[in-house]
Structures are given as structure tokens and as C-alpha cells.
Amino acid sequence: MISILALRARIARGELSAEDAVRRALDAIEEKDPAIGAFVTLDREGALAAARKTTGPLAGIAVGVKDTIDTADMPTEIGSPIYRGWRPKADAALVMMIRGAGASIVGKTTTTAFAHSDPTGTKNPHNAAFSPGGSSAGSAASVAAGMVPLSFGSQTGGSVIRPASYNGVAAMKPSYRLIPTAGLKPYSVSIDTLGLFAATVPDVAFALSAITRRDFAPLGRKPRIGVARQIFAGPPAPECEEALHKAIDALTAQGIAVTDLADPPEFATAWELQPVLANVEALHALAWEWKTQRALMPPKLSKSLQWAETLSIAQFDEARQAGKRARIAAHDSFKEIDAVISYSAPGMAPALSENSTGDAAYNRLWSLLGTPCINVPGCRASNGMPVGVQVISRFGQDATALSVAAMLEEALRT
Amino acid sequence: MISILALRARIARGELSAEDAVRRALDAIEEKDPAIGAFVTLDREGALAAARKTTGPLAGIAVGVKDTIDTADMPTEIGSPIYRGWRPKADAALVMMIRGAGASIVGKTTTTAFAHSDPTGTKNPHNAAFSPGGSSAGSAASVAAGMVPLSFGSQTGGSVIRPASYNGVAAMKPSYRLIPTAGLKPYSVSIDTLGLFAATVPDVAFALSAITRRDFAPLGRKPRIGVARQIFAGPPAPECEEALHKAIDALTAQGIAVTDLADPPEFATAWELQPVLANVEALHALAWEWKTQRALMPPKLSKSLQWAETLSIAQFDEARQAGKRARIAAHDSFKEIDAVISYSAPGMAPALSENSTGDAAYNRLWSLLGTPCINVPGCRASNGMPVGVQVISRFGQDATALSVAAMLEEALRT
Structure with a gap:
């Protein structure tokens, strides 16, 4: 994998120009992507031009952007034939922030249709017989394969942390709305959160700081850590x-x-009802596609939307309430601790033959709570596939989560 | 004005077909709109076709939709030359809900550019020398002029309640996210709320119930009412x-x-900081327009975005926190009362010569709090222009707000 910090250091020392760094990423994509299929669209000339004219903190950093995020100069197809060739008018807020930090967007990465769970054709770079997970499939795989040092995705269930775990990359779903979502095709507006993938936790922290212009100060003391086994999730x-x-x-x-x-009892209820909130909101957000383009909607998504149609307004309101109550409970839970560690996913990357993007069981509670979550890579299963560990902090404590995750990543190395 | 309930009763009695009801609205637009300018786009054939094939609760109801809300079959120009002729791919969630209830969307209504405060060319139907207010200018004016019985707008500062007061129509900004916002061009995603305009409060209640499929049960007892003078707003x-x-x-x-x-002290702080939150979020949501199309951005909006650029991240976070604290305080404030009554606006509709859409001073706190707000029409100033009164209930108590507003509307008539 390509470390953002290592690459930036080389550029700062004059060993490599920003343009050459981006060209290397483009060459790596050309070489590796035919076997992996992480990219939907590439913009070689645009990426090189951006690298030539910038001096921002991410100059020379090639970036992949999930294809649910609007780009004015590239199609945004949302993983669906309904949007084939679709050109949004404007760049998403995040895309403008990436460009503003001097990075070069090299292309759009594969996504399951509408960020749900019908698999993409993307392969896991650790073993092409396995899935990279989803929904941010191409974003996770493109970093894992060493094609780009940075990519962006989004999470409603477990679409950032889960593929990060399967692909052995560091990734973060920051606090809800830390990265503005304007221009992201919504699935569940109350939950959808943009996140990012990079080689290591400090790379993630550097990139998030560069695009949001926020400082993430280190904790400066030993953290107090809790272990959450999320029994309710099996x-x-x-x-x-x-x-x-x-x-x-x-x-x-x-x-x-x-x-x-x-776990406070509110967590189990919120975990149980997160799919109610997410899928009823999806029924609103995807109403046009669902009513007018049904034949083009994929099977797993269709099943979720059909299920959402059976839910009552009272059930929807109950799910919103459950989320609110769990957020209050989470605020209390984090009083005595700086971070929770938990599983990133219930297993390793599924085999392609399973036709699955994996299970968001250990992610969906935190997605609903809006807390910052980080996948710390570094472990491997006996089949050679990566296994991550998840670090979670209180809503708004993104700096603490990054600090603890970096400590854990370092500790796992030694 | 055309009452939805009265029109629906006539249609139910067979005195008028749904198609004829919509045709009359289209004829009224043809007759009156040249002098008022409430519509940007009309879809005569689409509206009539919809009326012919539906039996929904809003069959025969002609609807105007603010031109910040995506429509797949009509341009969505957001009040800006940047979006001239722009055709979104999909209908907004709200548009699908309107169609699902059987209403006929006759056209898109004028909006200030990006729902900010640079005036549209729309005239106030009560006196063409006055403004209808904004940003939902055409939606308020089209109902006030008796062209359509129902229209939709959005509020971030005071863009529903204020024009409703200036135009003498009933209108509601429901609780935050009661109407899903997917497909609304965002200004401030934390605050933007879709709302609706109709002749009377019961018309508003009927339409909101039809599109959201929610029941709004009457309170069934005398309400307890508080008066909020919002001293902090002048x-x-x-x-x-x-x-x-x-x-x-x-x-x-x-x-x-x-x-x-x-008023709890948290209200004054939240009121003061609402523009910080709204405009920094707008700087994110409109980043592409602001960076790449600056020459086409209008003066008042540009001034707000320039101001937002001077704000720090700490100020932005403080504004979010202030909103959160005020929401907690509001929850307590409403413990002993069912609704608050307050001013809908600090004055009457501004003269066109003032080049103003009016002042959101008495609206922006409630917009930030996400509480349901209703403009109750029925009063008039000595210059003949309408003056509304605002009814506000606790977040989620939309039924109570509607019940109290209907009582007040009735009481003002007697």
C-alpha cells in the first residue's frame, strides 16, 4: 500500500513531483485494475492537470471517489444502469474539499447499486477469489491494492469499516456530518456518513485533517479503553x-x-431497529427509481425496499426514537472511557461464490449513533485474509478515536 | 383562494371532475400569472394527464413546487442562471409523495437563487407594488392569488412562514425531516425543512396527511398556550x-x-448563531457554484458566503452545539404548554422598491430547533397587507400544532 505521509515526505524532499506521484498511481491502476476492477471511470488528464497546478497539503495524492458521490467532470453512475453515463451538474461538497486540499481525483470507484448489498464485480486484492465487501468496494480495494493512497466511501450500515476490515486497510467513518454530505446520493439521510480509506491510521488522520481543515490533537495520555462485544449482534x-x-x-x-x-439496553433496541430507519428512508430517497425503474433495481436492494413497504409509520417513528435514546445512552457510556474496541465485522471477506458483500452486524449500531469508527488493520486469518479491529469514540471525539486507533495500530505491529 | 377541502368535496359530490379542477387552476394561472410571476415552468399536459388517471386523496388538486426541488420531467433551475434548463435525473422524494397522493403538479414556482434572499421578480397578489417575500416566493403567491390550492416550499431561515404571513395564506413548516428532503437542493442540511402552503389550516393539515400518510389527530381538549415575544429578535x-x-x-x-x-437563555444564543450554522453549511453545499461560477452568484447570497468564509471551525462547532442545547431547552419549555404563539414576521411585505424578501428574525430560531411552525392568516395592516400569527409546538408534535392553529384561525374569524 502507498502511505500518504511517506509519499508527501518524498514530495516535500523533492524526490518526486506531485505530478509524478499521481502518474505512478495512474500507472498502477493501469497495471493492476484489470484484475481487480476497483474503478468505474478514470480521468487521467484531469488528475495530472490538478497535480501540476496545486501546492495544497494533499498535492500528489491520487484519490478514488465512490461512484455515489457527485462529480461534475465525470459520470456518477451509483452502481446502477439507471444512472449509466449520468453527469451531475455540480461536484459534491466532499469533492470540492478534496480538490481544495490539492489532491488529484483519478477516478470513481465501484459501489454496489445505491450503496446497498448487491455485489459489484470488484475482487479482493488479497485473493481474487474473495469479495472486497461493500458497499464501498472499489474504494477499499483500490487502496489495498496499492493503486491509490487515499479513497472515499460512505457508510449507512457498515460500508466503510467492513470492507476496510476485509481488505486490510485503515479506514474511518467520522462523526455524522463531520464531512458534509451534499452531493452524496442518499440512502438514509439520518445515517449516511462519508468516510475514507488509507494505508495506515496516521494517513487517514492526515487526509481527514487536510480536507476538513480540522486539527486532530493527540490524546497526550494513556487512553481508557472499553471492550464492546455487541452480544445482540451475535x-x-x-x-x-x-x-x-x-x-x-x-x-x-x-x-x-x-x-x-x-452495553446499555438502548443499544440492542437501536441495533435491531436501524434497518427500519435506514430502509424506510431509502424508500423515500429512492422513490423515483423504485416506482419508475423497478426492472433495473437489483434483487437484494429490491428485497429491502419491499420489506420497508410493509413497515408502518409508527414503526418508523419508533426506530427514530430508538436511535435518539441510544445516542443519549452512548453519551453516558463514554463518560468513563475514551474509546471502545470491538469487532470490525463478524468474519473475513466472503468468497465470491457466496454472492455477498458481508455482514454489517457490528457496524450498524454505530452508524445509527453517528459516532466516529475506525478500522485498525494488522491481523490475518489462517486463510491469509485480513481481519480488522474497530475503534469507536463518543460523537464528536474524532481526534480521540484517531489517537487511540493509531496507538492500537502501532501496538499490533510490535 | 381555493380551499383543498372545498374542492375535494365538490369532486367527491361529482360536481367537478379531477381533470376539470386541474384545468381551472391552469386557466387561472394563464389569466393571473402574467401579472404575478409565480411560476417558472408549467406542465399543462402532464398535470391534466395525472388528474385523469388517479383516485388518490389529492386527485384534482393542482400543485406548485418550489424550483429548488428536483423534478425529472421539468427543469429545476434553483432560481439561478447556473441551472438554466437543468434536468435532474430523478424526482425528489416529496415530488413522488405528491404524485403518490394523486395531486397534479402544474409547475415549478419561483425561488430566490439557492433559496437565499436575492428577490425574485414575483409580485404580491394583494398589491403588486409589494414583494411576496421569500425564498418560497412563487409558492406563497400562487396560493394567495387563487391559482393553485396547494404549493410546496422550504425553510432554512423563514422561507415558508414569512412569505405565508406576507401573502395571507396558511402554511406549515413541519418538524425537521417529517417530509423527506432527498432531492431538495440543500442550503443548510441540518436545518432545511420542506413545508406547504394552502388557503386554510385544515387544508394544510389535509394535504400534509395525504402526502405523508400520517394521521393528525385533533387535540380533543382546550390547549395550553404560551406567548413567545422573542425579545432577542428585536x-x-x-x-x-x-x-x-x-x-x-x-x-x-x-x-x-x-x-x-x-424564553430560556439558550434560545437567544441559538438565534444568534443560526446564521453561522446555516451559512457555513451553505458554503459546503454550494462549494462548486461558489468556486467555479462566482460571477453568476447574486449579491446577497455572495455576501453571506463571503461572511461564512471568515468564520472558524470553532465558531461552526459552537453554533451546532448551541442548536443542540436549545433543542434540549425547547423540549423542557414545551412541558407545560401545547403550543407557543408568536409573530410570523417583524412586519408586512416589503415594498418592491426595498429590494428585500423581508426578515426571518422570528423564524430562524424555530428553523434551527426543527419544531413545527404554522402561519395562521387572518389579520390585515392598515395598508391592506396581510399579517400572520405563528403557532409553534414541540418537535414531533405536528398534530398539536395543526390543532391549535386551526382553533386560532377559527377564533380569529369570529
Whole structure:
């Protein structure tokens, strides 16, 4: 993988121009992407031109953008034939922030249709017989394959953290609305959150700081860590339990106190009702597609929308209320701790033959809560596939989450 | 004005077909709109075709939709030359809900550019020397002029309640996200709320119920009413104070207890910081337009965005926090009362020569809080221009707000 910080250091030392750094990414895409299929659209000339004319903090950083995010100069197809060749009028807010920080958008990355769970054709760079997960499939795979040092995706269930875990890359779903969502095709406006993928946690922190112009100050002391096993979400694969144990041991070895946390009862209810809120909101957001283009809607998405149609307004309101109550409970839960560690996913990347993007079981609660979540890579299952560990902090404490995740990443290396 | 309920009763009695009802609206537009300028685009054939094939609760109801709301079959120009002729791919969620309820969308109504405050060319139907206000100028004017019985707009500052007051029509900004916003061009995603205009409060209630498929049960008892003078927003014109007094007297005459309310201190801070949140979010949502099409951005909007550029991230975060604290305070404020009554605007419609859409001073707090707000028409200033009174309930208590507003509207008539 390509580290943003390492690449920026080389550019700063004059060893490489920003344009050459972007050209190398484009060459890597040309070489590797035919086997992986992470990109839908490429803009070689636009990316090089951007690299020539900028001096921003991300100059020379080639970026992949999930194809649910509007770009004025490239099609935005949302993983669906309904949007084939569609050109939005304006760039999404995030796209303008990426360009404003001096990065070069090299192309749009594959997404499941409307960021749901019908698999893309993208392969997992660690083993082409496996899925990269979804919905931000191409964004995770493009970083994992060393094609680009940075990519962006979005999460409503587990569409950032889960593919990051499957592909062995660092990734973050920041606090809800830390990255503005204007220009993202919505699935569930109350939950949809933009996030990013990079080689390491410090790379993620640097890029997020550059695009949001926020400082993420290090914690400056040993964190207090809780372990959340999310019993309500069912048990994980043994490899994921093992990764969590490794994380606990690595932190404990650094003299960091790690304690088991009891989940407040509001969490189980919110976890259970998150799909109600998400899919009823999707029924609103995708009403035009669902009513007028039904034959082109893929099977898993169609099943979710059909299910949403059976839900009552009372059930929808109950789900919104459950989210609100769980957010209050989460605020209290984080009083004594800086971060929670948990599983990133219940298992490793599914085999392509399973026709699945994996399971968001350990992500969807936090997506609903709007808390910052980070996938820390570094573990591997016996089949060679990556397994991540998830770090979660209180809403708005993105700096703390990044600080703890960086410590954990470092601890897992030693 | 055309009452939805009266029109629906005639259609139900077989006195008028749905198609004829829509044709009459189209004829009224043809006759009156050249002098008023409430419509940007008309779809005569589409509207008639919709009326012929539906039996929904709003069959025969001609609807105007603010031109910031996406329509797949009509341009969506957002009041800006940047979007001249722009055709979105999909209908907004609201547009699909309107169609789903059987209404006929006859056209798109004028809006200030990007729903800010640079005036449209629309005239106030009560006196063509005056403005209809904004930003939902055409939506308010089209109902006031008796062209259509129903129209939709959006509010971030005071863009529904204020023009409703200036045009003497009933209107509601429901609770935040009661109407899904997918497909609305965002200004401030945390605040933007879709709302509707009709002849009377029961017409508003019927239409909102039809499109959201929610029941708004009457309160069934005498409400407890508080008066909020919003001192932090400065004093109103004497005519508006008089209208509020009339409302208090009318309610008291019905044996309803009306008490003065002290505004919690969190309200003044939230009121002060609402423009920080709104305009920094606008800087995100309109980043592409602002950076790449600056010459086409109008002066008042440009000034707001320039100001937003001077604000720090700390100020933005403080404004978000202030909103959160005020929402908690509002929840407590409404414990002892069912609704608050207040001014809808600080004055009457501005003269066209003032080049103003009026002042959102008495609206922007509630926009930030996400509470349901209703303009109750029925008062007039000595210059003949309408003056409304505002009814506000707790977040999520849209039924209560509608119930109280209907009582007040009735009381003001007697």
C-alpha cells in the first residue's frame, strides 16, 4: 500500500513531483485494475492537470471517489444502469474539499447499486477469489491494492469499516456530518456518513485533517479503553475474536487499562431497529427509481425496499426514537472511557461464490449513533485474509478515536 | 383562494371532475400569472394527464413546487442562471409523495437563487407594488392569488412562514425531516425543512396527511398556550404586535388559557448563531457554484458566503452545539404548554422598491430547533397587507400544532 505521509515526505524532499506521484498511481491502476476492477471511470488528464497546478497539503495524492458521490467532470453512475453515463451538474461538497486540499481525483470507484448489498464485480486484492465487501468496494480495494493512497466511501450500515476490515486497510467513518454530505446520493439521510480509506491510521488522520481543515490533537495520555462485544449482534468468527484478543493484549502490554463494557439496553433496541430507519428512508430517497425503474433495481436492494413497504409509520417513528435514546445512552457510556474496541465485522471477506458483500452486524449500531469508527488493520486469518479491529469514540471525539486507533495500530505491529 | 377541502368535496359530490379542477387552476394561472410571476415552468399536459388517471386523496388538486426541488420531467433551475434548463435525473422524494397522493403538479414556482434572499421578480397578489417575500416566493403567491390550492416550499431561515404571513395564506413548516428532503437542493442540511402552503389550516393539515400518510389527530381538549415575544429578535412593527394581541384575545374569548413565556437563555444564543450554522453549511453545499461560477452568484447570497468564509471551525462547532442545547431547552419549555404563539414576521411585505424578501428574525430560531411552525392568516395592516400569527409546538408534535392553529384561525374569524 502507498502511505500518504511517506509519499508527501518524498514530495516535500523533492524526490518526486506531485505530478509524478499521481502518474505512478495512474500507472498502477493501469497495471493492476484489470484484475481487480476497483474503478468505474478514470480521468487521467484531469488528475495530472490538478497535480501540476496545486501546492495544497494533499498535492500528489491520487484519490478514488465512490461512484455515489457527485462529480461534475465525470459520470456518477451509483452502481446502477439507471444512472449509466449520468453527469451531475455540480461536484459534491466532499469533492470540492478534496480538490481544495490539492489532491488529484483519478477516478470513481465501484459501489454496489445505491450503496446497498448487491455485489459489484470488484475482487479482493488479497485473493481474487474473495469479495472486497461493500458497499464501498472499489474504494477499499483500490487502496489495498496499492493503486491509490487515499479513497472515499460512505457508510449507512457498515460500508466503510467492513470492507476496510476485509481488505486490510485503515479506514474511518467520522462523526455524522463531520464531512458534509451534499452531493452524496442518499440512502438514509439520518445515517449516511462519508468516510475514507488509507494505508495506515496516521494517513487517514492526515487526509481527514487536510480536507476538513480540522486539527486532530493527540490524546497526550494513556487512553481508557472499553471492550464492546455487541452480544445482540451475535457471535463473531473465531478469527475475529482472536483479533480482538490480540488488540486487548497489545494495549494491555502498553500499560493501557482495558475493561469489559456492558452495553446499555438502548443499544440492542437501536441495533435491531436501524434497518427500519435506514430502509424506510431509502424508500423515500429512492422513490423515483423504485416506482419508475423497478426492472433495473437489483434483487437484494429490491428485497429491502419491499420489506420497508410493509413497515408502518409508527414503526418508523419508533426506530427514530430508538436511535435518539441510544445516542443519549452512548453519551453516558463514554463518560468513563475514551474509546471502545470491538469487532470490525463478524468474519473475513466472503468468497465470491457466496454472492455477498458481508455482514454489517457490528457496524450498524454505530452508524445509527453517528459516532466516529475506525478500522485498525494488522491481523490475518489462517486463510491469509485480513481481519480488522474497530475503534469507536463518543460523537464528536474524532481526534480521540484517531489517537487511540493509531496507538492500537502501532501496538499490533510490535 | 381555493380551499383543498372545498374542492375535494365538490369532486367527491361529482360536481367537478379531477381533470376539470386541474384545468381551472391552469386557466387561472394563464389569466393571473402574467401579472404575478409565480411560476417558472408549467406542465399543462402532464398535470391534466395525472388528474385523469388517479383516485388518490389529492386527485384534482393542482400543485406548485418550489424550483429548488428536483423534478425529472421539468427543469429545476434553483432560481439561478447556473441551472438554466437543468434536468435532474430523478424526482425528489416529496415530488413522488405528491404524485403518490394523486395531486397534479402544474409547475415549478419561483425561488430566490439557492433559496437565499436575492428577490425574485414575483409580485404580491394583494398589491403588486409589494414583494411576496421569500425564498418560497412563487409558492406563497400562487396560493394567495387563487391559482393553485396547494404549493410546496422550504425553510432554512423563514422561507415558508414569512412569505405565508406576507401573502395571507396558511402554511406549515413541519418538524425537521417529517417530509423527506432527498432531492431538495440543500442550503443548510441540518436545518432545511420542506413545508406547504394552502388557503386554510385544515387544508394544510389535509394535504400534509395525504402526502405523508400520517394521521393528525385533533387535540380533543382546550390547549395550553404560551406567548413567545422573542425579545432577542428585536421588536416587531405595531401591526404585528396588534395581530398577536388579536390572537391572544380571540383565544382567551374561547376560554383558552394564554400565558406569557420567558424564553430560556439558550434560545437567544441559538438565534444568534443560526446564521453561522446555516451559512457555513451553505458554503459546503454550494462549494462548486461558489468556486467555479462566482460571477453568476447574486449579491446577497455572495455576501453571506463571503461572511461564512471568515468564520472558524470553532465558531461552526459552537453554533451546532448551541442548536443542540436549545433543542434540549425547547423540549423542557414545551412541558407545560401545547403550543407557543408568536409573530410570523417583524412586519408586512416589503415594498418592491426595498429590494428585500423581508426578515426571518422570528423564524430562524424555530428553523434551527426543527419544531413545527404554522402561519395562521387572518389579520390585515392598515395598508391592506396581510399579517400572520405563528403557532409553534414541540418537535414531533405536528398534530398539536395543526390543532391549535386551526382553533386560532377559527377564533380569529369570529
